[in-house]
Amino acid sequence: MLDTQPAVHATGAKIIDGRQHAKRLREELRIEAASFQAKFGVPPKLTVILVGDDAASRLYVSNKSKACADVGIESLVIVLPASTELESLLEVIEEQNRDASVHGVLVQLPLPRHLPVHAVLERIAVEKDVDGFHLYNVGSLALGTAVFPPCTPYGVQKLLEAEGIPIAGQNVVVVGASNIVGKPTAMMLMQRDATVCICHAKTRDLAQFTILADILVVAAGRPNIIVPQMVKTGAVVIDVGINRLPNGKIVGDVDFEGVSQKASYITPVPGGVGPMTVTMLLANTITAAKRMRESQSPHLSVPSTGTSPSTSSAD
Numbered sequence: 379m380l381d382t383q384p385a386v387h388a389t390g391a392k393i394i395d396g397r398q399h400a401k402r403l404r405e406e407l408r409i410e411a412a413s414f415q416a417k418f419g420v421p422p423k424l425t426v427i428l429v430g431d432d433a434a435s436r437l438y439v440s441n442k443s444k445a446c447a448d449v450g451i452e453s454l455v456i457v458l459p460a461s462t463e464l465e466s467l468l469e470v471i472e473e474q475n476r477d478a479s480v481h482g483v484l485v486q487l488p489l490p491r492h493l494p495v496h497a498v499l500e501r502i503a504v505e506k507d508v509d510g511f512h513l514y515n516v517g518s519l520a521l522g523t524a525v526f527p528p529c530t531p532y533g534v535q536k537l538l539e540a541e542g543i544p545i546a547g548q549n550v551v552v553v554g555a556s557n558i559v560g561k562p563t564a565m566m567l568m569q570r571d572a573t574v575c576i577c578h579a580k581t582r583d584l585a586q587f588t589i590l591a592d593i594l595v596v597a598a599g600r601p602n603i604i605v606p607q608m609v610k611t612g613a614v615v616i617d618v619g620i621n622r623l624p625n626g627k628i629v630g631d632v633d634f635e636g637v638s639q640k641a642s643y644i645t646p647v648p649g650g651v652g653p654m655t656v657t658m659l660l661a662n663t664i665t666a667a668k669r670m671r672e673s674q675s676p677h678l679s680v681p682s683t684g685t686s687p688s689t690s691s692a693d
């Protein structure tokens with residue numbers, strides 16, 4: 379429980395309380411959603427499309443709906459059978475793209491194996507792509523002009539900012555190079571003038587890199603991959619990993635007890651980055667709603683939908 383967790387670890391590291399930061403941000407978002415509703419007579423609206431009946435995905439979708447309701451965003455969940463063919467899914471996405479009352483469209487990942495992820499993600503209208511996974515938005519992120527930063531990296535950045543942790547000029551090491559966490563986190567922090575190194579499963583001698591980090595972001599999905607000897611004294615350690623141990627306990631990728639003794643700041647799991655991820659989805663949805671309503675045309679200066687669907691597979 380949040381209330382039983384000390385704000386400062388017994389041995390020194392300050393624990394970054396993601397639940398508290400998410401709560402404060404949601405209060406701001408609630409005000410923004412209310413003022414949008416007052417101005418335009420409709421609430422910001424998010425459509426979440428879930429294909430199949432994966433239990434974890436159902437839980438994530440339900441959490442997203444609850445979070446929307448919490449701040450005054452309307453949400454619509456469309457559940458399709460696992461056997462849905464690509465063309466039918468694309469038609470459902472197109473309907474949501476065309477619906478002017480919908481400001482954000484999200485397809486819950488992972489998709490059933492027969493569906494090509496990029497072909498699906500690239501069909502979402504870029505101005506409604508609140509997960510930021512469309513190629514256009516990935517490209518914008520690379521150029522430093524992202525409108526919809528991917529939610530988990532965005533949450534990491536917000537946590538660092540909220541704690542007043544400087545980013546410019548810092549050595550950042552990101553462990554994990556996925557398209558949804560590692561790569562965009564590295565890109566966003568590089569954009570904030572950090573010197574960034576990305577490590578992954580093929581990195582030889584991970585410790586030689588992690589020990590140099592002023593800010594260490596870990597997103598590998600491997601419990602205890604980071605132990606104290608791999609961390610510089612005084613480093614800021616952001617643990618993105620979520621792992622369920624055989625005994626049912628949820629842990630991150632970092633040896634929390636050990637590393638807390640060397641770090642200056644550390645995020646717990648649960649209660650660190652996790653609560654920020656959904657909150658940043660809410661922020662992106664409100665951004666999408668405002669941009670659509672406040673521009674002359676619902677289609678901004680970017681293409682409204684993907685052009686030719688790609689057949690490449692996701693990371």
Ligand code: NAD
Nearest residue numbers: 530554555556559578579597598599618619620651652655
């Ligand atoms: P992924 O499996 O797509 O990617 C994992 C990355 O870690 C890969 O680049 C891989 O090369 C690297 N990796 C794996 N083993 C490694 C090792 N031994 N040394 C160095 N690098 C290694 O995973 P993902 O989707 O990026 O998620 C990573 C973790 O973050 C998972 O635990 C996931 O559950 C969690 N996650 C948390 C949130 C959140 O909101 N907190 C959001 C998304 C993902």
